[in-house]
Amino acid sequence: MELKTKMLSVALLSLSVLFSSCGKEEVDQLSNVELESEEVVVHILEKDQTFTVQSLEEALAVIETDYKEETWSQGAINKIKLLQEELEYSKTLDLTRPDVEEEYTAHLKEKYSANTEYSKATSGILWDGNLTGFLSVTTIPFNLTSSKRNRASSWQCIVPGSVILCDKTWFRGKKVILVGIPPFRVLLGGGIYNFDNRTDSFF
Numbered sequence: 001m002e003l004k005t006k007m008l009s010v011a012l013l014s015l016s017v018l019f020s021s022c023g024k025e026e027v028d029q030l031s032n033v034e035l036e037s038e039e040v041v042v043h044i045l046e047k048d049q050t051f052t053v054q055s056l057e058e059a060l061a062v063i064e065t066d067y068k069e070e071t072w073s074q075g076a077i078n079k080i081k082l083l084q085e086e087l088e089y090s091k092t093l094d095l096t097r098p099d100v101e102e103e104y105t106a107h108l109k110e111k112y113s114a115n116t117e118y119s120k121a122t123s124g125i126l127w128d129g130n131l132t133g134f135l136s137v138t139t140i141p142f143n144l145t146s147s148k149r150n151r152a153s154s155w156q157c158i159v160p161g162s163v164i165l166c167d168k169t170w171f172r173g174k175k176v177i178l179v180g181i182p183p184f185r186v187l188l189g190g191g192i193y194n195f196d197n198r199t200d201s202f203f
Contacts, residue, residue, distance in 0.1 A: 123158040
């Protein structure tokens with residue numbers, strides 16, 4: 001018991017030293033730090049091949065090296081690079097601001113509307129169950145509304161291409177990249193992705 005008390009005292013002392021050495025702004029930043037998994041699972045549906053890497057950069061490297069001759073390769077590469085652009089853009093925003101969702105949504109709609117070079121997005125459907133419980137069509141990159149977040153159990157491809165499902169809003173957190181052609185339907189649970197009821201946003 002005495003040893004536990006001493007250890008607790010040392011831990012509390014260490015924390016107090018850490019926070020006393022930080023300014024208010026640094027303390028606020030520390031308290032707002034969100035630990036996110038960098039894991040990226042890529043599933044090539046037509047080949048039924050899956051690989052897991054620790055970043056989008058690694059995913060790009062594998063596709064550019066091992067799958068460069070595939071017809072879907074360039075589309076998947078372009079999609080990942082666009083997502084990287086959006087992640088960089090999001091770093092310029094205060095995502096905790098009340099009006100940031102309207103601002104960011106307007107940016108996405110303008111950039112990915114039907115009249116732009118980015119309009120050829122993969123079309124698919126997110127379902128709450130196995131082809132039941134319609135949630136969203138995955139065309140324009142988007143956050144799911146709060147009532148639909150963390151409910152997607154499957155995804156069905158409509159138009160060939162790639163979709164990237166993200167564990168957190170604004171394309172953050174763990175990601176699952178699905179590359180395939182119709183009529184693939186993908187269950188998000190199980191050992192391959194471990195992503196059932198986790199999608200907050202998609203790209």
